[in-house]
Amino acid sequence: MSTEAPARPKLTKAWTAAEPILEVKGLKTYFPVTAGILQRTVAHVRGVDGVDLTVRQGETLGLVGESGCGKSTLGRSILRLVEPTEGQVIFKGEDLTKLGAGEMRRVRRDMAMIFQDPYASLDPRQTVGEIVGEPLDIHHLYTSKKQRQERITELLRVVGLNPNFNNRYPHEFSGGQRQRIGIARALAVDPSFIVCDEPISALDVSIQAQIINLLERLQDQFNLTYLFIAHDLSVVKHISDRIAVMYLGKVVELAGAGELYRNPKHPYTGSLLSAIPIPDPKVERGRQRIILKGDVPSPVNPPSGCRFRTRCFKAQERCAQEVPPLDTVHLDGHEAACFFPLQPGDR
Amino acid sequence: MAVDQTTITQLEGTPVSYEGGLARPAQSYWSESWERLRGSTFGMFFGGVLVVLAVIAITAPLFANFVTHVQPTSVDLSNNFAGFSRAHPLGTDELGRDTLTRLVYAARVSLGVGFLTVAIYLLIGGTVGISAGFYGGWLDDILMRFVDILLAIPTIYLLIMITSMLPLPLGPITIRHDAFSLSFIIAITVWGTVARLVRGETLTVKNRDFILATRSIGASNLRLMSRHLLPNVLPVMIVAASLGVGQIILLEAALDFVGLGVQPPTASWGNMLLNAQTYFYHSTWLVIFPGVCIVLAVLSANIFGNAVRDAFDPRLK
Amino acid sequence: MAEHLLEVRDLHTVFPTKDGLVKAVDGVSFHLDPGETLGIVGESGSGKSVTVLSVMRLLQRPGRIAGGQILYKGRDLVKASDPEMQEIRGEEIAMIFQDPMTSLNPVFKTGWQVGEPLRLHKNFDAKKALKEAIGYLQKVGIPEPDKRAEQYPHEFSGGMRQRAMIAMGLSTSPDVLIADEPTTALDVTIQAQILDLLRKVNHDFGTATILITHNLGVVAGMCERVMVMYAGKVAEQGPTADVFANPKHPYTWSLLRSIPRLDAEEHEPLRAIEGLPPDLINPPGGCPFHPRCAFRIDRCVREMPPLQPVGPTQMASCWVTQAGRDLNEAVS
Numbered sequence: 001m002s003t004e005a006p007a008r009p010k011l012t013k014a015w016t017a018a019e020p021i022l023e024v025k026g027l028k029t030y031f032p033v034t035a036g037i038l039q040r041t042v043a044h045v046r047g048v049d050g051v052d053l054t055v056r057q058g059e060t061l062g063l064v065g066e067s068g069c070g071k072s073t074l075g076r077s078i079l080r081l082v083e084p085t086e087g088q089v090i091f092k093g094e095d096l097t098k099l100g101a102g103e104m105r106r107v108r109r110d111m112a113m114i115f116q117d118p119y120a121s122l123d124p125r126q127t128v129g130e131i132v133g134e135p136l137d138i139h140h141l142y143t144s145k146k147q148r149q150e151r152i153t154e155l156l157r158v159v160g161l162n163p164n165f166n167n168r169y170p171h172e173f174s175g176g177q178r179q180r181i182g183i184a185r186a187l188a189v190d191p192s193f194i195v196c197d198e199p200i201s202a203l204d205v206s207i208q209a210q211i212i213n214l215l216e217r218l219q220d221q222f223n224l225t226y227l228f229i230a231h232d233l234s235v236v237k238h239i240s241d242r243i244a245v246m247y248l249g250k251v252v253e254l255a256g257a258g259e260l261y262r263n264p265k266h267p268y269t270g271s272l273l274s275a276i277p278i279p280d281p282k283v284e285r286g287r288q289r290i291i292l293k294g295d296v297p298s299p300v301n302p303p304s305g306c307r308f309r310t311r312c313f314k315a316q317e318r319c320a321q322e323v324p325p326l327d328t329v330h331l332d333g334h335e336a337a338c339f340f341p342l343q344p345g346d347r
Numbered sequence: 348m349a350v351d352q353t354t355i356t357q358l359e360g361t362p363v364s365y366e367g368g369l370a371r372p373a374q375s376y377w378s379e380s381w382e383r384l385r386g387s388t389f390g391m392f393f394g395g396v397l398v399v400l401a402v403i404a405i406t407a408p409l410f411a412n413f414v415t416h417v418q419p420t421s422v423d424l425s426n427n428f429a430g431f432s433r434a435h436p437l438g439t440d441e442l443g444r445d446t447l448t449r450l451v452y453a454a455r456v457s458l459g460v461g462f463l464t465v466a467i468y469l470l471i472g473g474t475v476g477i478s479a480g481f482y483g484g485w486l487d488d489i490l491m492r493f494v495d496i497l498l499a500i501p502t503i504y505l506l507i508m509i510t511s512m513l514p515l516p517l518g519p520i521t522i523r524h525d526a527f528s529l530s531f532i533i534a535i536t537v538w539g540t541v542a543r544l545v546r547g548e549t550l551t552v553k554n555r556d557f558i559l560a561t562r563s564i565g566a567s568n569l570r571l572m573s574r575h576l577l578p579n580v581l582p583v584m585i586v587a588a589s590l591g592v593g594q595i596i597l598l599e600a601a602l603d604f605v606g607l608g609v610q611p612p613t614a615s616w617g618n619m620l621l622n623a624q625t626y627f628y629h630s631t632w633l634v635i636f637p638g639v640c641i642v643l644a645v646l647s648a649n650i651f652g653n654a655v656r657d658a659f660d661p662r663l664k
Numbered sequence: 665m666a667e668h669l670l671e672v673r674d675l676h677t678v679f680p681t682k683d684g685l686v687k688a689v690d691g692v693s694f695h696l697d698p699g700e701t702l703g704i705v706g707e708s709g710s711g712k713s714v715t716v717l718s719v720m721r722l723l724q725r726p727g728r729i730a731g732g733q734i735l736y737k738g739r740d741l742v743k744a745s746d747p748e749m750q751e752i753r754g755e756e757i758a759m760i761f762q763d764p765m766t767s768l769n770p771v772f773k774t775g776w777q778v779g780e781p782l783r784l785h786k787n788f789d790a791k792k793a794l795k796e797a798i799g800y801l802q803k804v805g806i807p808e809p810d811k812r813a814e815q816y817p818h819e820f821s822g823g824m825r826q827r828a829m830i831a832m833g834l835s836t837s838p839d840v841l842i843a844d845e846p847t848t849a850l851d852v853t854i855q856a857q858i859l860d861l862l863r864k865v866n867h868d869f870g871t872a873t874i875l876i877t878h879n880l881g882v883v884a885g886m887c888e889r890v891m892v893m894y895a896g897k898v899a900e901q902g903p904t905a906d907v908f909a910n911p912k913h914p915y916t917w918s919l920l921r922s923i924p925r926l927d928a929e930e931h932e933p934l935r936a937i938e939g940l941p942p943d944l945i946n947p948p949g950g951c952p953f954h955p956r957c958a959f960r961i962d963r964c965v966r967e968m969p970p971l972q973p974v975g976p977t978q979m980a981s982c983w984v985t986q987a988g989r990d991l992n993e994a995v996s
Contacts, residue, residue: 066851066852066853066854067851076559079563081559081562081563101567104565105565105567108563108564108565109565111563112563112564113559113560113563115556115559115560116556117556120555120556120557121556121557121559121560122557122560123557123561123575123578123579124376124557124579125375125376125575125578125579126575127375134561134564134566135564135565138564138565138566138567138570139565169374169375169376171376172374174940174941176940177940182560185560185564186564188564189564204707204708204878204941205707205878205879205880205919205922205923206707206918206919206922206936206937206941206956207937207940207941208922208923209922209923209924209934209935209936209937210936210937210938212924212934212936213933213934213936231851231852232852232924233852233926234881234923234924234925234926235924237924237926237928238924238928238932238934239924257930258930261926261927271853272852272853273926274856275852275853275855275856276852276881276926277859277879277881277882277884277885278881278884278885278925278926278927279880279881279883279884279908279920279923279925280884280908280925280927281884281885281904281905281908281909282905282909283884283927284881284884284885285885287885289856289860291856291857291860292853292856292857295821295823295824295854296821296851
């Protein structure tokens, strides 16, 4: 960013932009369910149940799914805000799951997160200047108070906030402005990778576009890589290069954004696409809907084989017996975990 | 950083003529709460009463020298049970000691113990509560079981047991029946409730996104606890403190009344009451005055405490 | 003019706060005919929820109706007494709310709750009410309704709870069903199920439906007519197809261009609406949208435009379109 910006932390291994910036291998994050007087673990909520992902530098990978699919847990596991149970998270060549606290702190200068709830993600007792300046203090980046304040002013400007707001408190701002503060905080130490966890779901519709445009502009300006997590596929399709669809802890389809929309292979993706309302009465009247039966099964005890089979209109015996791997359908840059993928005639 | 001027002006869409919701000046939670408190007439009035009592208590020696011209311990047997006069506005007790002066000195003890005890139990209970809530796991289990045991023992019983062992030589020091020691003793028997309260609030605050967000930028546990958790848990502690003062004053007076608290000749409202009991039919005033003082102090503390709670209620953010 | 089933005329609802008077609903008029579906669209602070809460006279103190009329079958509900409103609520006008988690009482069985309007309004006894309730639970698509009726709300999923709410609303065959953001808290695939159900209810039972939402896509798929609200006022009204194809208010026009559409081409830029939602205590003078409006003229800053017909089927409160300008002609 700035010519005065502190140097990036040194990595233990050399990494070049030709390799993926992030590789997730076999990631599992389980949460214990305890019961009884002695609080014994009786079961596990399988938040993330075996996910492999690759993210290239400069791209936006969208992560989409409904509640309980594990997308937020995946985002937090990558940052180790929630400890993964199994698997590897390789960021710029380093396996984050093997790092100690001090090393993790160093890495945290290079990865950041933007949170969903603009009302809960800022400390109500801190001023805006303190919130945005805290990362600078934690990593001891500026010895000169003047330079530190200049950096904070820069950050506020870049996200579109009046720098005079420095001494105000979060509750004096609207949701959209608070989200901008959160973005400024994330950018403070000049990260290369940002996990955006539902950054616009809690905002008014007329403000959402402002924040989407801001995120896109920042990505171009600072060469950022995004993992964009959301449940609204319209937004994810707009901002992402590639999209991973999650269901009950697993990725069920992975494709380029446009390709996913035009040519979905997994029945869940198909029903998700057909369920999303489009603001155009003519288009809406003419749509064919795939309405799913029933509700999402419990992540404690998922169905055997393919987890989606209990609601799938194409399910057959094989689906109950075998778990389809992600590359069951393997087209160019497009994978889907389904033995009986959607065909053009199905929709 | 090369700031692109044209894009910045595009983003700053808020026109100068209309600020949209930022009309108020910057105001922190603390100043907002203080304003709310100021708005409560009852609260401010009784807060004022407390302040006056405290000032009188602190300046007790000055009071004795310049107002009543006697010491609280000056005995004058020829003038015992005196009625109201210029020299003794509230009369004298069985030993001819001036009641007014004694009441003022006693205020030191009662108010002193009240505030000091609260400060100590906030410190202990707060530390235990935040640690248990923040770290969870076995630390939480151990600390909370300990609190459970402590809370299961009746406070009065525990207090009576401890104070009846005084004076207690403990190595180089001896714990006696003085206000300072009493504050510590009372504090260690009642910190349990505060610990539970603080732990609960810690758990609530801990799960909020901003804690996670601060962790994601690399904050250490210590930083999280001291700079982020504590300021957000403080309102609940303030509320507990404000309501505790009245309770402690009563508790201390009760201890004195059964003879296990501050011992004569040091005056406290409680032991003045105890003393005066014997002379109830003879000189009823000797009973009424300390009683009125206790009531006034506790009432003021409670009403002010309620006002503080309403003003600082974290839910009113 | 034939009498409308429900007609709201110049409604004003206010909330006194310590910072000033919040004009939550500031002169809103609309009507609803039997069997129609009307969508009320707006963002937080637009007044859409307060409008229907006013219709149901369910405002929480210190909110109060400060002016206007609410004519239901010719009767002015603003002047109705509490007992009269209690008769109407649940029996003639039913309402379902956004959060199905908290709308149902957790300590009573679901079947008992769904049957409550019947016991209250039609004097059914407990057994008969339960039987009817099970019937309605089935009509709204809950499998094994007799077993489900014996369960408590926490044993239901979000989607099923909302279905139970709809069953409860329908049980007395009301003329009007008001749904306040019924699917906002639900997953999108569940949302599709619920919207499908509401369509079915409107079709099979002929219940006039008012659907409140901030999602323009939902309105496009569900409602024959739509009313767009901004800052407590009506921005525009009309048949959904016309309003979407040819919006007559810059707010609607800008909103449509700022929403990412699933069927949009890749990398089509979003045209964000600048600025912030309005302050309802000290709204800007003139038209409340003017600070953010790309078509603003001088008059907009000074005078509030009234809601007037613009075009053959629509009404809008905008000086620019009332003067004949077509917003779609604007480049970008």
